[in-house]
Amino acid sequence: MKSANIQLETLVCPSCTQKIEAALKNIEGIDQDSLKLSFSSSKVKLDFDDNTTSIEAIEKAINRVGFEVIKSRVK
Amino acid sequence: MQRVILRNKNKIALVIGILIATAFIVKWSTGFMLFFEWTLITASILGVLPIAIQAFQALRVKVVSIDVLVTMAVAGAFAIRNFEESAIVTFLFLFGAYLEQRTLNKTRSAIRALTEMAPETAWKKMDDGDFKEIDVDDVDIGDVLLVKTGAKIPVDGTVLSGEGSVNEASITGESLPVLKDMSALVYAGTILENGTLQIAADRIGEDTTFGKIIELVEEAQDSKSEAERFIDRFAKYYTPVVLLIALLVFAFTRDMELAVTILVLGCPGALVIGVPVSNVAGIGNGASHGILLKGSEVISDFSRLDQMIFDKTGTLTIGNPAVADTRYYGENIENALCYLASIERESDHPLAKAVLEEIGQTDFYPVSDTNVIRGGGIVAQVDGHRVAVGNVALMEQEAVVLSEAVRGDLHQFEEKGYSLVLTAVDGELSILMGIRDPIRPGVKEDLERIKRLGVKELVMLSGDNQGTVDVIARELGLSKAHGHMLPEDKSAYVKEQIGKGATVAFVGDGVNDSPSLATAQIGIAMGSGTEVAIETSNVVLMHSDFSRLPHALGLVKATSRNMIQNIVIAIGVVIALLASVLFGEWMNMSIGMLVHEGSILVVILNGMRLLRYRLKS
Numbered sequence: 164m165k166s167a168n169i170q171l172e173t174l175v176c177p178s179c180t181q182k183i184e185a186a187l188k189n190i191e192g193i194d195q196d197s198l199k200l201s202f203s204s205s206k207v208k209l210d211f212d213d214n215t216t217s218i219e220a221i222e223k224a225i226n227r228v229g230f231e232v233i234k235s236r237v238k
Numbered sequence: 239m240q241r242v243i244l245r246n247k248n249k250i251a252l253v254i255g256i257l258i259a260t261a262f263i264v265k266w267s268t269g270f271m272l273f274f275e276w277t278l279i280t281a282s283i284l285g286v287l288p289i290a291i292q293a294f295q296a297l298r299v300k301v302v303s304i305d306v307l308v309t310m311a312v313a314g315a316f317a318i319r320n321f322e323e324s325a326i327v328t329f330l331f332l333f334g335a336y337l338e339q340r341t342l343n344k345t346r347s348a349i350r351a352l353t354e355m356a357p358e359t360a361w362k363k364m365d366d367g368d369f370k371e372i373d374v375d376d377v378d379i380g381d382v383l384l385v386k387t388g389a390k391i392p393v394d395g396t397v398l399s400g401e402g403s404v405n406e407a408s409i410t411g412e413s414l415p416v417l418k419d420m421s422a423l424v425y426a427g428t429i430l431e432n433g434t435l436q437i438a439a440d441r442i443g444e445d446t447t448f449g450k451i452i453e454l455v456e457e458a459q460d461s462k463s464e465a466e467r468f469i470d471r472f473a474k475y476y477t478p479v480v481l482l483i484a485l486l487v488f489a490f491t492r493d494m495e496l497a498v499t500i501l502v503l504g505c506p507g508a509l510v511i512g513v514p515v516s517n518v519a520g521i522g523n524g525a526s527h528g529i530l531l532k533g534s535e536v537i538s539d540f541s542r543l544d545q546m547i548f549d550k551t552g553t554l555t556i557g558n559p560a561v562a563d564t565r566y567y568g569e570n571i572e573n574a575l576c577y578l579a580s581i582e583r584e585s586d587h588p589l590a591k592a593v594l595e596e597i598g599q600t601d602f603y604p605v606s607d608t609n610v611i612r613g614g615g616i617v618a619q620v621d622g623h624r625v626a627v628g629n630v631a632l633m634e635q636e637a638v639v640l641s642e643a644v645r646g647d648l649h650q651f652e653e654k655g656y657s658l659v660l661t662a663v664d665g666e667l668s669i670l671m672g673i674r675d676p677i678r679p680g681v682k683e684d685l686e687r688i689k690r691l692g693v694k695e696l697v698m699l700s701g702d703n704q705g706t707v708d709v710i711a712r713e714l715g716l717s718k719a720h721g722h723m724l725p726e727d728k729s730a731y732v733k734e735q736i737g738k739g740a741t742v743a744f745v746g747d748g749v750n751d752s753p754s755l756a757t758a759q760i761g762i763a764m765g766s767g768t769e770v771a772i773e774t775s776n777v778v779l780m781h782s783d784f785s786r787l788p789h790a791l792g793l794v795k796a797t798s799r800n801m802i803q804n805i806v807i808a809i810g811v812v813i814a815l816l817a818s819v820l821f822g823e824w825m826n827m828s829i830g831m832l833v834h835e836g837s838i839l840v841v842i843l844n845g846m847r848l849l850r851y852r853l854k855s
Binding site for chain 1: 240241244291292295296298299300301303304305335338339342343346349353375456457459460474477510514518
């Protein structure tokens, strides 16, 4: 299990968080209970299994719903 | 391609704004209708592109977002060849989004100022002994780091070598530099004003005190109250329902104009964003004034406060007690003082420090059979004598005879608000010390302000003797004061008040008051950013600054009012729009979009007022 802290571009619209949540829900390997999405600081925090998925795959899923990842940190 | 379009959303808004203006000018001046139409068609297509892309991205993850409603509305307007409306709606939607972004960024500015204080790089000692600048995220626990003059200390750590003075204002609020040398602890985010230090990293990233503060504030801003969670659930189903209604209306009436208008009016905006905006601005204001509010639930409880309970030492008083007066009884005073110092040397009680400072240099004896009596004092064997140090209750328990003269002195000391420390050797009273802990300057005025803000009862709880407590209570104008209280008595008292239906805040220093801080609906810690305080309380006064308390109370009340205003505005707008579709003739898609975007801006601007909130004195 690794934990990721992903800084996104500034989130503005209220449905942004809904979209990102929905996008990450479908990714196998993300611990859904650990998923925390912060609207006001535009950050995503989550734990994921690095055997099943990767930070690149997670970033790509966020890009697919139209949001840019500024910086991500994996520990 | 998609990304290029989305990234240039704001430019697109500007271009279609110009296109629309040109189209109308040409129409009014020359009446050239073909140009008018084609310009608007161009503007509509250009404008709907980013919206449609967003709508598509949302639908792909099965979310019916506002973008979906607007895209369908524009398509509908196209179908009935109403290019005027389709162009204006896309423009208003994009321009509104731009304004929202600008204003929302402002409400978040207070937090950004805080996070920008975070260190970014560190000089790490590499294997070859040289120092290399690395990203602070790459620092590991145990790394040896060099901190140069003027730099931020990158992590929480221990000084290995060197010395220097550190400004710890970002953590403690104290701007006087503190001297740090060998084995002193240093904190991330504080600034080394002069000298150089080599430190070992103990805690890194989010585990540092500074990291925890930032995380706390960020989480607080996103924490949702019951009302907000309801609105969120509501919003999730609201948009699909609007879509369905519009489709049904079209199916039955075949009136595309009406269906399209419903789509636009149905966009939820102000309702979803209104409450979080007040929250973010209110918590942001607090953060920039040294007040950490842990979330919106705290704000709503705190604003309904009717009782505030204070710990005495370190909260209402400065917490740095000193011996003010001493009386001696009987003989062998010199020995008694040595015994007293020997016992107190082993205690970490705040009064012990005061006693030791008063006695100064002396001979120490070995102490054995130490027995700490909670809420009483200490009894121990010193130099073959049974020595009791503590309060009047302990003396009575030890069957020490207190003469009339002694009782007179006790009374006199209590009158002056001193805490009492008595020393008896082999059952004979020998020393009486009166210890004074001055009241924090300005506390009286601050308590007045709190009362004026509508807190009905101000109560003080203390482990001190009742006489001392009463004196302070009278001086400060408190409604109630209880002495002789152990930490568990305090939390039991808090529980009792909550049981009576009161909303209670407990204000303490966060170290020995943790149970009460946790029990009260609102635990307010006067923490110098200490970890315990941050974790057990709901509100932290960062700088241990009592005068922030009235500001905090005023702020949560203002924030709470602001949220209610925003909810009223949002719901009012929805009702007004619905009524005008049903009963008014003038309502169309463009006006609907204008009102919709307008109401979003109004709630954001209303929320922003909180950033400038100051308590009126």
